[in-house]
Amino acid sequence: MTGGRLKIGVFDSGFGGLTVLRALLPLLPQADFLYLGDTARLPYGSKSRATIVRYALSSTRFLLDQGADFLVIACNTATALALTEIHESTPVPVLGVIETGANEARGSSKTGDILVIGTDATIGSHAYAAACAERGLRTLEKACPLLVPLVEEGWVDHPVTAEVVRIYLTELLQQAQEEELDPDTLVLGCTHYPLLRPMMEAALSPAIRVIDSAQATANQAARMLGAHVLPGGVRTFCECRFFATDSVAKFQNLGARFLGSAIDQVELVDLGG
Amino acid sequence: MTGGRLKIGVFDSGFGGLTVLRALLPLLPQADFLYLGDTARLPYGSKSRATIVRYALSSTRFLLDQGADFLVIACNTATALALTEIHESTPVPVLGVIETGANEARGSSKTGDILVIGTDATIGSHAYAAACAERGLRTLEKACPLLVPLVEEGWVDHPVTAEVVRIYLTELLQQAQEEELDPDTLVLGCTHYPLLRPMMEAALSPAIRVIDSAQATANQAARMLGAHVLPGGVRTFCECRFFATDSVAKFQNLGARFLGSAIDQVELVDLGG
Numbered sequence: 001m002t003g004g005r006l007k008i009g010v011f012d013s014g015f016g017g018l019t020v021l022r023a024l025l026p027l028l029p030q031a032d033f034l035y036l037g038d039t040a041r042l043p044y045g046s047k048s049r050a051t052i053v054r055y056a057l058s059s060t061r062f063l064l065d066q067g068a069d070f071l072v073i074a075c076n077t078a079t080a081l082a083l084t085e086i087h088e089s090t091p092v093p094v095l096g097v098i099e100t101g102a103n104e105a106r107g108s109s110k111t112g113d114i115l116v117i118g119t120d121a122t123i124g125s126h127a128y129a130a131a132c133a134e135r136g137l138r139t140l141e142k143a144c145p146l147l148v149p150l151v152e153e154g155w156v157d158h159p160v161t162a163e164v165v166r167i168y169l170t171e172l173l174q175q176a177q178e179e180e181l182d183p184d185t186l187v188l189g190c191t192h193y194p195l196l197r198p199m200m201e202a203a204l205s206p207a208i209r210v211i212d213s214a215q216a217t218a219n220q221a222a223r224m225l226g227a228h229v230l231p232g233g234v235r236t237f238c239e240c241r242f243f244a245t246d247s248v249a250k251f252q253n254l255g256a257r258f259l260g261s262a263i264d265q266v267e268l269v270d271l272g273g
Numbered sequence: 274m275t276g277g278r279l280k281i282g283v284f285d286s287g288f289g290g291l292t293v294l295r296a297l298l299p300l301l302p303q304a305d306f307l308y309l310g311d312t313a314r315l316p317y318g319s320k321s322r323a324t325i326v327r328y329a330l331s332s333t334r335f336l337l338d339q340g341a342d343f344l345v346i347a348c349n350t351a352t353a354l355a356l357t358e359i360h361e362s363t364p365v366p367v368l369g370v371i372e373t374g375a376n377e378a379r380g381s382s383k384t385g386d387i388l389v390i391g392t393d394a395t396i397g398s399h400a401y402a403a404a405c406a407e408r409g410l411r412t413l414e415k416a417c418p419l420l421v422p423l424v425e426e427g428w429v430d431h432p433v434t435a436e437v438v439r440i441y442l443t444e445l446l447q448q449a450q451e452e453e454l455d456p457d458t459l460v461l462g463c464t465h466y467p468l469l470r471p472m473m474e475a476a477l478s479p480a481i482r483v484i485d486s487a488q489a490t491a492n493q494a495a496r497m498l499g500a501h502v503l504p505g506g507v508r509t510f511c512e513c514r515f516f517a518t519d520s521v522a523k524f525q526n527l528g529a530r531f532l533g534s535a536i537d538q539v540e541l542v543d544l545g546g
Binding site: 046048153167 | 312313314315319320321324418419421422423425426428433436437440518519520523545
């Protein structure tokens with residue numbers, strides 16, 4: 001801690017974790033933030049567990065070296081496949097996006113049946129299913145690998161994206177019916193997906209509530225750190241430093257879309273990849 | 274060379290280069306092949322020049338260490354951004370996919386106006402435009418970043434993919450008209466795209482010929498190595514070794530789609546990424 005201010009390290013493979021940072025900023029005005037996007041090695045979502053663990057450990061080590069007092073793993077894939085290893089290698093508290101999403105699902109669901117969508121690696125790990133099962137919930141999971149590229153192409157309001165969302169969700173709901181589930185909650189298990197939330201809500205019955213794991217994580221971090229939620233929309237005076245392992249220009253351009261505001265400065269980092 | 278047999282090293286960031294290997298096999302039965310897919314660090318197409326150069330040099334160094342006598346850079350992005358550096362660091366001959374695609378375009382085009390599609394990084398480098406300009410051709414280039422994820426999702430016959438192809442090609446043809454070009458050739462500047470060739474031909478007027486840089490590269494390699502083209506479809510007895518930097522299971526599954534035949538064995542390699 002510098003001058004008594006808490007330093008929160010937020011880590012993602014790329015830009016999606018900026019939706020978590022965006023949700024954190026108004027909740028924790030008394031903290032400073034370090035954000036690392038491991039953009040030279042993204043996406044993690046299509047890679048193997050061993051590779052993801054290696055990348056996640058070198059990334060979180062960097063944030064600790066920069067003085068982080070608290071780590072938020074704002075990447076579903078890294079949380080799903082490497083949270084245990086990160087916990088073991090880290091002296092500071094660590095919060096991942098999956099437990100927080102599962103907690104929110106438990107609070108929200110009346111039927112106890114939850115749908116989860118995410119990347120190949122997140123879904124293949126069944127980390128959401130395990131976290132939901134621990135909370136007495138049944139889960140049906142589906143990988144939606146085209147949604148990240150569609151968001152990164154900027155097609156967040158595009159009819160092709162709406163059609164892809166419709167196809168994925170229809171397949172998921174059909175499978176739920178075949179397995180005689182009665183889902184009332186959909187967890188967005190990828191930090192890119194909040195940008196497609198309106199499309200998803202349009203493709204679903206209003207009986208299904210959409211849970212954004214980015215917002216759920218920010219809420220839980222604020223509770224853990226004893227902060228009080230400020231009235232909505234109040235701007236804060238947090239200091240944010242942004243680090244990326246690949247092009248800082250691209251980080252500024254694409255990142256602004258996820259953060260919802262301009263990113264003035266990004267520092268290039270070499271993690272040896 | 275082992276026992277007088279030429280060893281050809283084929284390098285790609287992932288699986289797409291297997292379309293080049295597939296085209297090489299029947300043309301060079303007297304050679305053995307080493308294929309490296311740098312799957313732990315893919316895709317290259319969305320990354321910066323400095324990062325791509327670093328990845329490409331460590332990958333080609335690996336193939337040289339394995340005894341390659343000739344290198345085929347079967348990755349448009351690596352060719353576009355790192356071919357000079359690869360040439361400078363390599364004692365053996367190197368062939369990249371871009372010159373070969375441009376040569377084929379020169380041979381094919383009557384109007385001298387060429388369309389090129391590829392990844393963000395390939396198109397952003399303007400390597401095709403430069404190679405075509407050297408050959409007296411005018412070029413209009415367009416990045417199509419959704420096509421690789423659609424191919425990797427296996428949606429090669431899917432109506433969504435047909436719609437995305439139609440959108441990209443319509444935008445490209447409109448721009449050609451605005452710039453008063455009269456294109457008669459489309460170069461597929463990405464080794465994933467041959468799997469979408471039928472869709473592209475369906476979306477284009479028959480007056481536009483589609484050139485597959487994978488096939489063009491194989492043809493030029495065979496000419497350089499003094500081989501004689503065998504009658505189409507003859508199987509060969511080449512020995513192929515496959516290396517990947519991430520999951521070998523995924524390489525086998527997805528790779529078979531690009532190679533057009535099963536991949537029995539893949540060796541895992543750590544390039545320190």
